[in-house]
Amino acid sequence: MKSSSHLEKVLAAGHFAVTAELGPPKGSDAYVVKEKAKYFAGAIDAVNVTDNQSAVVRMSSIAAARLAMDCGLEPVMQMVCRDRNRIAMQSDLFGAVALGIENCLFVSGDHQKAGNHPEAKSVYDIDSIQAVAMARRMRDEGRVLGGDEIEGSMPLFIGTAWTPLADPLEIRPLRLAKKIAAGADFIQTQAVYDVSAFAAQMKAASDLGLLDKTKILAGVIPLKAVGMARYMQKNVPGVTVPEALVERLKSAGKERAADEGVKIAVEIIQKLREIPGVAGVHIMAIEWEHKVRDIVSAAGLLPRPTA
């Protein structure tokens, strides 16, 4: 084992893992994190704590991750490359491990143009693949990127994101290979609605011999309404929502669209389980955290393994 991470153990034991997402508040209120954490207790194996997602200022992922831990959850601390250089990122990794946070996930991060400080200076000192390689060096070689030895150990379970259905499609399996070569122990994907298209990308990854080198958790975002489905279709790169799903939400009617969205999510999870190489699901219920337990339960994934 590379860390004492529960998520690592669950995946290593061959269980179908379930993770979810917790968005920290746009302020300093720890109560918000604690309330959201309640929805997840016993329903998932670990919770991703996002890092200023959509480039909107929120409570730091390291602080919110620790608050989630205090509520009995195991956090996956996300780190974007947009806001911190290699010095700050490594410093926060030291701090995270010191606080008992051992799962980390590196992403490029949405460009600040999308957020509430478009005039900010972006950092992008290193990219997500370089960040993965940096974390692996810290753990396996006991050295920071600059070469100095690290005092103490750095048990980390290192993850990164993958957008299998983003353009250009043919490059996505090759880019996954780079992430794995850099040291990604686990991968969480962007939301999948078009399961067959995703299965084709998984097959391509399998053909490259990648599936036994990492653990891939497929992303699921439950749809709340037709409007949300349309928004995802139009505005979220790498996410394709098949028209048939939108039609299902429509015919369910406004009142019952959310229930239909949950039903669709459950069906998607069941289909994803059948795809070779899918080691789990990552449920991103945006401001809909209270639905996660129902989804996990309906998908037949409760109770969660103890290790």
Place this chain on the structure above:
Amino acid sequence: MIVAERKPYDDIRTIIGPFDRILVFGCGGCVTVCSTGGEKEAQILACQLSITDAKEGRSREYIVKTVERQCEREFLAEADAEITAADAVLSLACGAGVNLIAETFPAKPALPAMNTTFLAAGGAPGAWAERCSGCGDCVLHLTGGICPVSRCAKSILNGPCGGSRDGKCEIGDDVDCAWVLILERMKTLGLMDKYAQIAAAKDWRPGGHGGPRKMTREDLAV
């Protein structure tokens, strides 16, 4: 070339505020090519400023002069008399020109009329686009001649990120995804076998993060 755009007119009026005798100083280099700070633009700006002065009942004298390049001492010396005669120099060169005026004439206010923006190549007539950010450690031989540092909104060296859509960047449909362009070129040039190589974290020191940059050629020193 270096692209610079004229500051908003009201900003220029504020900048020249207290001065009565102003050299409106054009540059014959890059800003002439992009038609923002050459001889013609200097003449026009001086006229504009005079008209506004007249409207405001303010009396000012404008001297207009343009040299080959304001970023070189020899050319700057050609305007020695005009610079000396003026209260202040309003330069239409890039920031390098303004700096050199300040260094060469320590007691003379050197004022920018321009916002210096980026290193560009020309596209369609009247259009320039950023093509280099002077990172000091060129990778174009690895990326098919398309620069990920200046043309990817995140300067990602192992792209493309998940924000690429229909060949465009997540920041806007008017911005090409640099990595889509890079991959197309790599395919055309038969370089795709190099894609698997992970580009290591970049040394940003030669890109300006190691402090102000300079180049010294001892063989040319006098």
